Amino acid sequence: MDHHKASKVVIITEKIIVEKVAKLIENAGARGYTITPAGGKGSRGVRSTNRANVVDEFSNVKIEVITGSKDAANRIADDVAEQFFDHYSGITYLEEVEILRPDKF
Amino acid sequence: MDHHKASKVVIITEKIIVEKVAKLIENAGARGYTITPAGGKGSRGVRSTNRANVVDEFSNVKIEVITGSKDAANRIADDVAEQFFDHYSGITYLEEVEILRPDKF
Amino acid sequence: MDHHKASKVVIITEKIIVEKVAKLIENAGARGYTITPAGGKGSRGVRSTNRANVVDEFSNVKIEVITGSKDAANRIADDVAEQFFDHYSGITYLEEVEILRPDKF
Amino acid sequence: MDLLLDFFGRLITQFQSPALAFLIGGMLLAACGSKLQIPDAIYKFCVFMLLMRIGLQGGLEIRQADLGEMLLPAVIAFVVGCAIVLVGRFTLARLPGVRTEDGIATAGLFGAVSASTLAAAMVMLEEQEVGFEAWVPALYPFMDIPALILAILLANMYFARTEGGKRARVHAGAIILDSLRGSALSALLLGLLLGLLTNTERVFEGFYDPLFRGFLSILMLTMGMEAWTRLSELRRVAHWYVVYGAFAPLVHGLIAFGLGTIAHYMTGFSPGGVVLLAVMAGSSSDISGPPTLRAAIPSANPSSYIGASTSIGTPVAIAIGIPLYIALAEAVFGL
Amino acid sequence: MDLLLDFFGRLITQFQSPALAFLIGGMLLAACGSKLQIPDAIYKFCVFMLLMRIGLQGGLEIRQADLGEMLLPAVIAFVVGCAIVLVGRFTLARLPGVRTEDGIATAGLFGAVSASTLAAAMVMLEEQEVGFEAWVPALYPFMDIPALILAILLANMYFARTEGGKRARVHAGAIILDSLRGSALSALLLGLLLGLLTNTERVFEGFYDPLFRGFLSILMLTMGMEAWTRLSELRRVAHWYVVYGAFAPLVHGLIAFGLGTIAHYMTGFSPGGVVLLAVMAGSSSDISGPPTLRAAIPSANPSSYIGASTSIGTPVAIAIGIPLYIALAEAVFGL
Amino acid sequence: MDLLLDFFGRLITQFQSPALAFLIGGMLLAACGSKLQIPDAIYKFCVFMLLMRIGLQGGLEIRQADLGEMLLPAVIAFVVGCAIVLVGRFTLARLPGVRTEDGIATAGLFGAVSASTLAAAMVMLEEQEVGFEAWVPALYPFMDIPALILAILLANMYFARTEGGKRARVHAGAIILDSLRGSALSALLLGLLLGLLTNTERVFEGFYDPLFRGFLSILMLTMGMEAWTRLSELRRVAHWYVVYGAFAPLVHGLIAFGLGTIAHYMTGFSPGGVVLLAVMAGSSSDISGPPTLRAAIPSANPSSYIGASTSIGTPVAIAIGIPLYIALAEAVFGL
Ligand SMILES: Nc1ncnc2c1ncn2[C@@H]1O[C@H](COP(=O)(O)O)[C@@H](O)[C@H]1O
Ligand SMILES: Nc1ncnc2c1ncn2[C@@H]1O[C@H](COP(=O)(O)O)[C@@H](O)[C@H]1O
Numbered sequence A, B, C: 001m002d003h004h005k006a007s008k009v010v011i012i013t014e015k016i017i018v019e020k021v022a023k024l025i026e027n028a029g030a031r032g033y034t035i036t037p038a039g040g041k042g043s044r045g046v047r048s049t050n051r052a053n054v055v056d057e058f059s060n061v062k063i064e065v066i067t068g069s070k071d072a073a074n075r076i077a078d079d080v081a082e083q084f085f086d087h088y089s090g091i092t093y094l095e096e097v098e099i100l101r102p103d104k105f
Numbered sequence D, E, F: 001m002d003l004l005l006d007f008f009g010r011l012i013t014q015f016q017s018p019a020l021a022f023l024i025g026g027m028l029l030a031a032c033g034s035k036l037q038i039p040d041a042i043y044k045f046c047v048f049m050l051l052m053r054i055g056l057q058g059g060l061e062i063r064q065a066d067l068g069e070m071l072l073p074a075v076i077a078f079v080v081g082c083a084i085v086l087v088g089r090f091t092l093a094r095l096p097g098v099r100t101e102d103g104i105a106t107a108g109l110f111g112a113v114s115a116s117t118l119a120a121a122m123v124m125l126e127e128q129e130v131g132f133e134a135w136v137p138a139l140y141p142f143m144d145i146p147a148l149i150l151a152i153l154l155a156n157m158y159f160a161r162t163e164g165g166k167r168a169r170v171h172a173g174a175i176i177l178d179s180l181r182g183s184a185l186s187a188l189l190l191g192l193l194l195g196l197l198t199n200t201e202r203v204f205e206g207f208y209d210p211l212f213r214g215f216l217s218i219l220m221l222t223m224g225m226e227a228w229t230r231l232s233e234l235r236r237v238a239h240w241y242v243v244y245g246a247f248a249p250l251v252h253g254l255i256a257f258g259l260g261t262i263a264h265y266m267t268g269f270s271p272g273g274v275v276l277l278a279v280m281a282g283s284s285s286d287i288s289g290p291p292t293l294r295a296a297i298p299s300a301n302p303s304s305y306i307g308a309s310t311s312i313g314t315p316v317a318i319a320i321g322i323p324l325y326i327a328l329a330e331a332v333f334g335l
């Protein structure tokens, strides 16, 4: 099969805003996303994944979006950072990937 | 240490076929793989990771394979897509990585 | 927003040494890291993520570190491999990523 | 007329049973958008508790049972399981808009048995103090496994015909093994074995039995939430699945009730046993059936069969089927 | 003098209550660096069990209750919830070093109600055989929801003034719905409904009720561990949060106790009811409050309000507040 | 001869105990390839319930106990723990094909104590109505911690000699703290403390005690599945581990039984206490031992010591050891 360049946006942020971020991603035209549970440490302290969090909503998720359009990828990364990262902790970055079926992304 | 180029194949698909995919990966000659729980949304609807799924087998996993051979990586991606993605939901993509111990992969 | 090159170090290893690895990462000057639960298979056998492990401490984690300094990234990868991978199972690799806010990493 | 009134009176009392109440409560919660979630580990634990309890009880009581009596009901269970699949194959699977393999998989799922539905029926019978033979829950695999195998066989026959190619062999042995190894059947069978062979009375009486009702209520709640949540999947498939999901459980249940009644008059099969046989027939598999079918008929669309079963079939089988058969039994056998 | 001695005597007996013991035990474990962890699924299950039990009991008993009596206490609950937020807005939120929005969010959390604290108080009243009206737990939302809404409203008024911009509208309806859909309130309300309308006595008496104390003990342990673990977050915020966390619960509780006592003399509100009203006022929301505030006042720093509540407010509300109100009730109403 | 027959009669009765039955059932399930899984959260919860129950019971009963009596058995526990490690060091660790550090780690694990095995033995003694002193479970750390420390010490002495380098200091204090902080010991000790100091009778009698057997049965099932699943790891290590895993538990248990019997005649140590001492000696640590050893002797191969313990040692210690010591006690002390 032929392989094609595409972009991956990764967003690591608080679980509590996952639905809002998902909406933002869909509005940017991406066709899908993948969510993984995550914990970690950043400028705002340690978060854990499987301790009994009395306030469990605050643990992290990692959201990955593959998209064929570098523009859409940039827009998602920029928008997420602008809209959410003043008040919620989180980071975002981009990677280059190779995909098989360009029509799918 | 010296660093060497290698390929990473990522497969995001349904948990139910994880053993078959693992076998395919091993047959392609890869020396290992890593599995992470995942949920997500694609062309075939939303899947969740930690709701009480009465049919839990259908949640997703993310499988990553590092291999020193670009050929093996391509073959894994192609074969998985061909053999499984007609009937099971899933995506696959490739990335370039740098490894330390080329003999290990 | 402007985008900048940065490095991502990925470490997949046993959960039992996660705290030591985290300390090593912080000492290398990285500003944060993200941890994901993982299972997998490598040269030392299969590990599972959510079986009732009587010895659960031995399941895997995937640790990702984004850092603006390629040097720090190399150092983390080398040090982890040297200090831990004789006695604990694990792999490490590097990727290139693009970040938005270089001051954060 | 009087009989009918009496029947409806009994039917209505059944509706206040806690098992139904929690099932409907779960649907209500999901419908209102509640964020309450039962963790997956707890759901799995509830299923384990129920199956272990059913198994242990069967095992403990089977010691005194005359297993010869089990023969006719086991044959009926087998026949009903196969009949359900065949009927589905030649009705549902032939309807316009229904892909044949989807229809066959759906029929297979409705032929197979739900352990949770069975547990709910056992609690309701105990509440009404309607007895049944100790070995009745052990009829489960006699209906469940043949239904799944037959569905997979029919799907392969269909593929062989349409694709003209060589017919893929169905490994019945492999499917039987796979079913027995599934978490539902293996917990049930282990319970039977332990109850039969070891001194498990105290742990049964002090733990599995008293906690049974409670865990069932949580399980019903979860199933109710799941039923509502998955309703949306049905929107993407043909309307016939909704019709099938609504009527098939009751038709299947009544067929089994009829055959069970014959066994009652022939060999003294208990009224409670007849009800449980009908419940098994009316139920559709929720734990091990779906993955088995998914693996064996990968081209069938899971949204169709899981939607029809989880969102329509199971609520109907529990909320209408169980009360119906109990009320019928009371009317027919004069309990 | 004698009265005072008597009062302290009673107070000290309360401290040996298992709920407190497990709470303090949890803090001790965390303080000693123990690696013991209660899995999240078990924590969620404990919360579910408690709320379902409280709801079911309320529902079962409310059948015979005279709901007219509920009016005055409900009004008091509403007034107290709002008063707590207003007081916090004009004291804590104006202190030097306290960001106004953080102070408002903290006041909102302390005005809202903790189901776990309520459950602990119910167990302790039962141990002392102090009765209360069946509908008292149903006062929960009358205090909880207004407090959260008022805090969000005040925060938006503050932003409108300072940022000069147009005032963001507060969608009270959306917040009410969001609260009712939260896992805590929806489990409680479902329990109430099921208890009221269906035959859930047996599952209540055989499962939810007997296991209540046990699951509460595990919940208290978890909350104790959490309280200690989060203490470190307080280091990063103003000291005033520690002061507020230590005193506000008791002040709030005593205000509610006072108003409840008036209701006692006016309409015969039970002493146990007065205690529970005080406990609700003194508690701060631990399950649904934090995410609601986080979503509605995103600029408020969660370390401040969650730290103040989880690490200081809740331990004080449980370990000092509950024994205090019970001892007070014994002294005042001569139990 | 008669005595021997009598002894085997008693031994056989023990085998029907539910704890053993579930252990063997778990192995059977895994051997048959069953897909049944006990979620990790449930496994952790079972462990917590058992340890809390053992601790609370000890704490509640210790109030009346004469702790002076505990001295001799505690010394024996200490001596046995160290002796097991020393014997392992100079037998197993010297065998051909066994890496010295692997052998030492294995000896350390077998010297340490398994709380689950202890719990199983307590249930079986209660079934037989064999009494023991309330403080017996508190002997656990007196055997467990010295064994782990000594093993780590011996490993470091070995490294110092072979690598010629400077001897790494063993921080005994750090290891003791680490052991006490482990989830097993800290739950046990917290339970002891709560039982001793607070009014936990009701929650003990209404929750932890009655559910004890049930959760133990689930724990045994899980351990059985784990034992079978890990058998494959043993294939990669020397056969000597299988031999050690099969015989060491019984040898260790019998040594402790002997010393316990001496204490019985000297200070009246109860027969049940002697059995539990033997069980502790025969057991190998499953919860906190492995991570402690892994961290402190990182070059030791975990497949060897965990394989030997989980797959062979623990099943032998439970399924053969416990019945053996009870039957022995009945024969020796004429129960
Ligand atoms: N340098 C980094 N590398 C990898 N992950 C990071 C890094 N910095 C932050 N994170 C992740 O992003 C989350 C939020 O970061 P922050 O907003 O800085 O608290 C953290 O909990 C980590 O999971
Ligand atoms: N564009 C995308 N970016 C990231 N993950 C995706 C994307 N599309 C699909 N996925 C993941 O792949 C799974 C299967 O996709 P699908 O087969 O399209 O339903 C989804 O559940 C997602 O986890």
Ligand SMILES: Nc1ncnc2c1ncn2[C@@H]1O[C@H](COP(=O)(O)O)[C@@H](O)[C@H]1O
Pocket: B030, B031, B032, B033, B034, B035, B064, B065, B066, B067, B105, C012, C013, C038, C039, C040, C041, C042, C043, C044, C045, C047, C060, C088, C089, C090, C091
């Ligand atoms: N080639 C590979 N690709 C991806 N992950 C790997 C690979 N090899 C090893 N791993 C991961 O690293 C862990 C430790 O590997 P090992 O030390 O080889 O046993 C495994 O459990 C896998 O999760």
Ligand code: NA
Pocket: D109, D110, D111, D112, D113, D114, D252, D280, D281, D282, D283, D284, D285
């Ligand atoms: Na059926």
Ligand code: NA
Pocket: E109, E110, E111, E112, E113, E114, E252, E280, E281, E282, E283, E284, E285
């Ligand atoms: Na309050």
Ligand code: NA
Pocket: F109, F110, F111, F112, F113, F114, F252, F280, F281, F282, F283, F284, F285
């Ligand atoms: Na031992």
